[in-house]
Amino acid sequence: MDTANENTKAENTTFVRELAARLIFPIFMTSCLLAVYALLQIGVHEGLAVFYVLFPGALGIWLLEHALPFRKSWNQNDGDVSTDFIHMVVAQIIMPRLLKPLYLATLVSGLAYLIGERAPSLWPHDWPLIAQLFLMLLVAEFGRYWVHRWAHEIHWMWKFHAVHHSPNRLYLLNAGRFHPIEKIYFLIPEVVPFLVLGVNTETTALYFVFNGIHGLFQHSNIYLKLGMMNYIFSMTELHRWHHSKAIEQSNTNYGNNLIVWDIIFGTFFWPKEKEVGSIGLHNPEYPKDYLGQLTAPFNGDIDKPADYGDRPEYYEELALSELPLAEKKS
Numbered sequence: 001m002d003t004a005n006e007n008t009k010a011e012n013t014t015f016v017r018e019l020a021a022r023l024i025f026p027i028f029m030t031s032c033l034l035a036v037y038a039l040l041q042i043g044v045h046e047g048l049a050v051f052y053v054l055f056p057g058a059l060g061i062w063l064l065e066h067a068l069p070f071r072k073s074w075n076q077n078d079g080d081v082s083t084d085f086i087h088m089v090v091a092q093i094i095m096p097r098l099l100k101p102l103y104l105a106t107l108v109s110g111l112a113y114l115i116g117e118r119a120p121s122l123w124p125h126d127w128p129l130i131a132q133l134f135l136m137l138l139v140a141e142f143g144r145y146w147v148h149r150w151a152h153e154i155h156w157m158w159k160f161h162a163v164h165h166s167p168n169r170l171y172l173l174n175a176g177r178f179h180p181i182e183k184i185y186f187l188i189p190e191v192v193p194f195l196v197l198g199v200n201t202e203t204t205a206l207y208f209v210f211n212g213i214h215g216l217f218q219h220s221n222i223y224l225k226l227g228m229m230n231y232i233f234s235m236t237e238l239h240r241w242h243h244s245k246a247i248e249q250s251n252t253n254y255g256n257n258l259i260v261w262d263i264i265f266g267t268f269f270w271p272k273e274k275e276v277g278s279i280g281l282h283n284p285e286y287p288k289d290y291l292g293q294l295t296a297p298f299n300g301d302i303d304k305p306a307d308y309g310d311r312p313e314y315y316e317e318l319a320l321s322e323l324p325l326a327e328k329k330s
Helices: 002-041 046-067 081-115 129-153 155-161 172-176 180-186 188-197 201-218 227-231 236-242 260-265 290-298 312-321
Strands: none
Touching: 002 046, 002 201, 002 227, 046 172, 046 201, 081 172, 081 180, 081 290, 129 155, 129 180, 129 188, 129 201, 129 260, 155 180, 155 290, 172 201, 180 188, 201 236
């Protein structure tokens, strides 16, 4: 009788876990978008509305990482929390606020020079907000896809992007780990097109909330199963493969929020019956402190062991074989 009860309890636990894995992201994201929309409707400033949603949203995702982890070991501090916190503040909070006015001033000056006055708004303001949000995502994703892909394929760009791929675990704060120099050109497709098109503040606020919540989920240590939504969103099931230590796996799934351009350009990767192995860079000595990561792109190819050039096949085979069998989904 006790065995039957235990089996029933285990089955119920599994059912709840699997159901939660499928519902958490769509419910959480919808709630955040509705919350920022409601705040805008009562007159809250765009920047404050985004903050009021993103801060508790991040806290909720952190709690979910501990309630429903993908790998328990990824919830353990790897000496990276303080570094990721600094990256988050610099790259995700300070730099966008510094660069947006600069981009705006440059564009306005350029347009004034070319046509004598600022161009009229080209944005479809009469569309439903959800349609405007999707259009904004689609436009931003095209440019972001190519900048991200080039960051993997062009050597000097990879040296900066390696900072983002240096963690040995995935958790929500990894979303903000970007070298400041890289952040300058990564922001271009997310800011410049919409300054030119004249996007309204409501759509922009929705976009930044979607982008922020999606990015935290994308790098989170939460057991999620999105099913067919993986053909729309570039979420954690896909993005874990992008952080694989094996280059043939990590040079895929470049989408920031949507996966549509990966599907179109042939870089979509989703081995449904497999689990990603080790993540990070080949060189275990890559610096973990913030200052060390700031200087890393200027110190040679330190993302790889010294003898990588002599035997790259060995390291790729090693990365592919590093499946952490003891780290199956808890």
